[in-house]
Amino acid sequence: MVPEMGYLDEQFNQLEELQDESSPNFVEEVVALFLKDSPRLLSNIEQTIGKYPQDFYRLDSLVHQLKGSGSSIGAVRMKNECSVFKAHCNDRNLEGCRRSLQKMKREHATLKQKLESYFQLLRQVGPREHAVNSRK
Amino acid sequence: RRRIRVLLVEDEEIHRVVARAVLRAAGVEADEAENGAEAVRRVRERVGGAGAGAYDLILTDKQMPIMDGHEATRQIRAMGVTTTIVAVSSDSLPSDVQAFIAAGADDFTPKVHAGPSNPPDQSCFTPE
Numbered sequence: 376m377v378p379e380m381g382y383l384d385e386q387f388n389q390l391e392e393l394q395d396e397s398s399p400n401f402v403e404e405v406v407a408l409f410l411k412d413s414p415r416l417l418s419n420i421e422q423t424i425g426k427y428p429q430d431f432y433r434l435d436s437l438v439h440q441l442k443g444s445g446s447s448i449g450a451v452r453m454k455n456e457c458s459v460f461k462a463h464c465n466d467r468n469l470e471g472c473r474r475s476l477q478k479m480k481r482e483h484a485t486l487k488q489k490l491e492s493y494f495q496l497l498r499q500v501g502p503r504e505h506a507v508n509s510r511k
Numbered sequence: 512r513r514r515i516r517v518l519l520v521e522d523e524e525i526h527r528v529v530a531r532a533v534l535r536a537a538g539v540e541a542d543e544a545e546n547g548a549e550a551v552r553r554v555r556e557r558v559g560g561a562g563a564g565a566y567d568l569i570l571t572d573k574q575m576p577i578m579d580g581h582e583a584t585r586q587i588r589a590m591g592v593t594t595t596i597v598a599v600s601s602d603s604l605p606s607d608v609q610a611f612i613a614a615g616a617d618d619f620t621p622k623v624h625a626g627p628s629n630p631p632d633q634s635c636f637t638p639e
Binding site: 390398404409448476 | 521524525526528529531533536574595622
């Protein structure tokens with residue numbers, strides 16, 4: 376998948392290189408794990424932001440997990456926004472954390488849509504070895 | 512040629528799945544532990560009387576439930592185990608690196624994910 380508008384970085388290509396006959400759905404499986412983890416983490420972050428007194432340690436821990444999970448699939452925009460969020464945690468800037476969370480949620484929704492479309496297209500196209508070579 | 516014996520210590524499933532694939536691509540089938548306590552138990556079993564011998568390499572995350580990577584490293588070293596331990600963590604501040612080295616790790620690598628065209632540096636350990 377060509378990194379589209381900077382949503383995915385080289386890590387995604389690395390995952391594709393790891394896919395082979397023994398693990399033909401490897402990339403989709405890793406992405407599925409990300410899409411399973413990330414909504415829960417975003418929800419936990421939102422709940423934690425709403426609590427008083429603020430628990431910036433827990434917020435940092437949650438966004439650390441989200442950043443790691445996103446990095447695994449090359450979700451560069453999400454990873455960068457997580458770094459922004461962590462900086463706000465470090466500064467104990469709750470409003471900054473709130474703004475950053477909204478950005479992360481938007482990035483996540485867009486990324487999820489693009490990934491789901493990508494894998495749907497792959498399933499429609501079928502395995503690479505069945506592709507027609509018009510030069511033959 | 513003997514297969515190298517690796518223990519992967521990582522609590523997050525997504526990271527275990529990716530690491531497993533990277534190691535497999537390098538011809539390595541690793542044992543896995545989901546937290547530091549399980550890692551310590553596995554190492555103790557391997558070096559025990561009926562054990563299969565020490566691991567050649569332990570790759571460990573930092574933040575894990577029950578027991579983190581620092582404490583697991585300390586306990587493994589306290590057993591007298593000299594297996595190469597490489598900390599693999601997204602937290603790569605100098606203080607994070609120093610903390611792991613102080614606990615007894617041999618090396619630290621950031622969790623920038625490796626793949627077939629970016630293989631992990633294996634120069635930090637030498638299997639017997």
